[in-house]
Amino acid sequence: MDALLGNLDLWGQATLNTVLLFLGGGVLALVLGTIVGAMRVSPVPIARGVGTVYVNLIRNTPLTLVFFFFVFGYPKLDLPDIPYIWLAILALGIYTATYVAEVLRAGINTVPVGQAEAARAIGLSFGQVMSLVIMPQAFRSVVPPMMSVFIALLKNTTIAAGFSIVELAALRAEVADSYNRPGTVMEILLWVAVIFIVLVFLLSLVQRHFEKKWRIVR
Template sequence: MDVIFGNLDLWGEALGNTLILFFGGGALALVLGFIVAAMRVSPVPIARAVAIVYVNWIRNTPLTLVFFFFVFAYPQLDLVPLDYIPTAIVALGVYTATYVAEAIRAGINTVQPGQAEAARAIGLPYGKVMTLIVLPQAVRAVVPPMISVFIALLKNTTVAAGFSVAEMAAARASISDSGDRPGTLMEILLLTAAVFVALVMLLSWLQRALEKKWRIAR
């Protein structure tokens, strides 16, 4: 228990940074993912081509390399400077957005094409067809794969530990290095795993709640 109560400040900072990375990266991934998904099903060939290149390129690149780009290559572009945590949020968001886009695209494909065609027949533009007709129905089908994407995002936050962000994995390494008892490492690993299991269980509960709500709404 000394590992826990003797390092409450470190654990608190690490958990806080993990949640910041998760919610920040998740928000960015949702916004970017919706845009990319809309581009992938767009009738404009250039938009579809750009979205396909983005998804295939980023999704097939290891997350560590995406972090390396934003940590080491991005500063060379002389654009808006980013600190460690914002850099990690952008890297996680850009990477996760590809999976969000594919989950949304799969949900869009579950909507009967005739509904979009009927909406266009009465004069609705493409943007309103997507926001008023297609996406509200697609969201129901998207919930399970989307929660899986966010569970993966939560676990991917540990990659930020290798880039000077003090999240849960970094706290584990820091406390482990300073421990002087043989059992310290095992205790730290178990505590870190327990925190992630609790957070994943919370996301799973959210998935069940959303599925139940929208199933009743039908």
């Protein structure tokens, strides 16, 4: 327990950074992914093309390379300085948005075509059809796969440890250096695993809440 109780300040900061990476990346991924998902089913060919290129390009690029671009490439572009943790949030959000977009596109395809046609028949624009008719139903139908995307996002926050960001995966080196006994690294990794299990369990509770709530709405 010394590795945990003797370094509560480090554990607290690392956990806070992990949650910040997750929440920031999740919000960005949800907003951007919703926009890209709508573009993927847009009747405008240019919008569909841009959405398709974005998804195929970013999703097929390893997340580590996306991190490399934001952490090492961005500072060389003579743009305003941004703290590393916000660059990491951008990397996570932009990458995860591709999976959000594809999950939403699958949800959009479950909505009967007749509903969109009826909405257009009464004079609604494409944006109104998507926001008022299609998207609310699409989100309700994709709660489980969407939550799987966010659980993967939570796990992907560990990549930030390799880019000088103190989050849970970085504690192996931070805390182990303070002790000179065998088994310390394994103890730290076990505690990190326990914290991630708790966080994933909380996400599962959120998933069950929305599934129950929206099942009643239907």
